[in-house]
Amino acid sequence: MPSINSEKHNSKILFVDDEISILKSIKRGFLHSDFEVFTAPGTIEGLQILENENIDILVTDYRMPGMDGFQFLKIVKEKFPAVNRVILSGFIEKSVAVESLTRGLASTYILKPWLNEEVEEKLNHILNIRRILKSNKLLHIINGIANLPVLSNIYHEFMEAVNNEKSMGEVSKIVQKDPSIATKILHVANSAFYGLKNCSSISQASVTLGLDTLQDILLTISVIDTMKWNSDQTKHLQDIFIRSFIMNSLLPELYKKKYGKGPYKNFPSAGLTYDTGKIILLQYYPGRFNSIIGNKNKNRGMEFYESELALGFEEISHQEIGAFFLDYWNLPEIFVETALFHHNPEDASDQNRDIVRLINLIDRLIDYILAGKNTDTIDLSLFKNDLISDKTLKEVIPTIKKKLSEHVSIIVHD
Numbered sequence: 001m002p003s004i005n006s007e008k009h010n011s012k013i014l015f016v017d018d019e020i021s022i023l024k025s026i027k028r029g030f031l032h033s034d035f036e037v038f039t040a041p042g043t044i045e046g047l048q049i050l051e052n053e054n055i056d057i058l059v060t061d062y063r064m065p066g067m068d069g070f071q072f073l074k075i076v077k078e079k080f081p082a083v084n085r086v087i088l089s090g091f092i093e094k095s096v097a098v099e100s101l102t103r104g105l106a107s108t109y110i111l112k113p114w115l116n117e118e119v120e121e122k123l124n125h126i127l128n129i130r131r132i133l134k135s136n137k138l139l140h141i142i143n144g145i146a147n148l149p150v151l152s153n154i155y156h157e158f159m160e161a162v163n164n165e166k167s168m169g170e171v172s173k174i175v176q177k178d179p180s181i182a183t184k185i186l187h188v189a190n191s192a193f194y195g196l197k198n199c200s201s202i203s204q205a206s207v208t209l210g211l212d213t214l215q216d217i218l219l220t221i222s223v224i225d226t227m228k229w230n231s232d233q234t235k236h237l238q239d240i241f242i243r244s245f246i247m248n249s250l251l252p253e254l255y256k257k258k259y260g261k262g263p264y265k266n267f268p269s270a271g272l273t274y275d276t277g278k279i280i281l282l283q284y285y286p287g288r289f290n291s292i293i294g295n296k297n298k299n300r301g302m303e304f305y306e307s308e309l310a311l312g313f314e315e316i317s318h319q320e321i322g323a324f325f326l327d328y329w330n331l332p333e334i335f336v337e338t339a340l341f342h343h344n345p346e347d348a349s350d351q352n353r354d355i356v357r358l359i360n361l362i363d364r365l366i367d368y369i370l371a372g373k374n375t376d377t378i379d380l381s382l383f384k385n386d387l388i389s390d391k392t393l394k395e396v397i398p399t400i401k402k403k404l405s406e407h408v409s410i411i412v413h414d
């Protein structure tokens with residue numbers, strides 16, 4: 001992975017807020033920063049600056065007279081898609097901010113009142129991620145894909161409904177709005193991946209598979225075209241599905257044990273998408289995917305990422321490739337970060353680091369078990385961490401084993 005650096009740069013940041021005192025304090029606060037700071041007291045002035053300057057990040061207030069933050073972000077997304085969008089929001093508007101995040105209008109939010117150092121660190125982190133995702137080597141790989149997969153708007157609507165705890169029926173209705181998507185979902189649900197037989201309705205699929213799984217399929221069908229797949233590809237996709245399924249069932253449980261609800265509560269499906277890069281490799285670069293797997297199998301016990309490193313794909317691994325697409329699809333920052341750093345969790349932002357570390361831990365446990373190593377004599381020091389206790393670790397292992405065996409049997413029976 002390209003190293004995160006703190007070299008001097010003159011990135012352009014635009015702050016939009018109708019409170020002049022806030023803009024003044026921002027200007028003062030960032031006087032000695034590496035950023036070139038622009039401020040606008042309203043959305044019209046903000047749009048003018050966006051027109052004339054190459055702005056990297058827009059940080060905007062949410063509640064403003066005239067056009068509100070939501071409308072403003074919508075316009076900016078359409079007209080200036082390369083600008084990273086961040087919401088500066090008061091605590092009361094936090095839920096509205098989350099709604100904007102799930103709709104792909106902003107990547108993250110900063111809560112008022114803020115500490116300048118924290119905001120500066122956050123902006124630097126966003127810029128570093130942008131640098132990684134825009135590196136020539138990565139773009140070279142992405143440009144090799146003739147038609148970039150597009151994420152349906154339905155995905156964002158679906159995420160929003162799930163986050164708002166809408167009923168199964170309401171969520172299913174969203175998917176049914178697009179018959180071609182509904183058909184593709186049923187195709188995957190009825191295939192070997194999930195082992196459903198003759199499931200003919202989305203409602204039935206959502207009840208049997210669960211909303212998490214449905215969301216996972218929804219994202220995956222944007223990326224893949226299973227109709228043309230060979231059985232090897234299908235088998236590898238099953239492995240990726242099972243992994244994300246186990247991840248997303250354990251992650252909230254373990255996170256809650258340590259933190260109660262916390263920020264992760266807003267994105268209960270963050271565990272589903274962390275390995276998206278593998279799916280992209282499988283679909284668009286099957287040769288490379290197979291060589292990674294081949295090398296992994298030759299060196300029994302080696303993990304997928306280790307095999308990538310050994311083959312010289314360090315800078316552009318499945319982490320960068322997956323993160324590129326999640327960012328391209330305007331998924332919130334937490335999704336991009338979990339994909340980008342799940343094998344290097346210490347590089348994640350302060351805000352998301354513990355979630356990424358937890359994903360890393362569960363991912364390594366799954367690898368350990370899949371490698372057929374004896375879990376009775378497991379050396380817990382390999383998984384030593386301050387997120388979950390040894391006792392919980394010991395309890396988690398049989399749970400993973402059980403989930404793996406349940407799903408392996410589904411595949412075997414098909």
Ligand SMILES: [Fe+2]
Pocket residue numbers: 274275305318342343
């Ligand atoms: Fe991975």
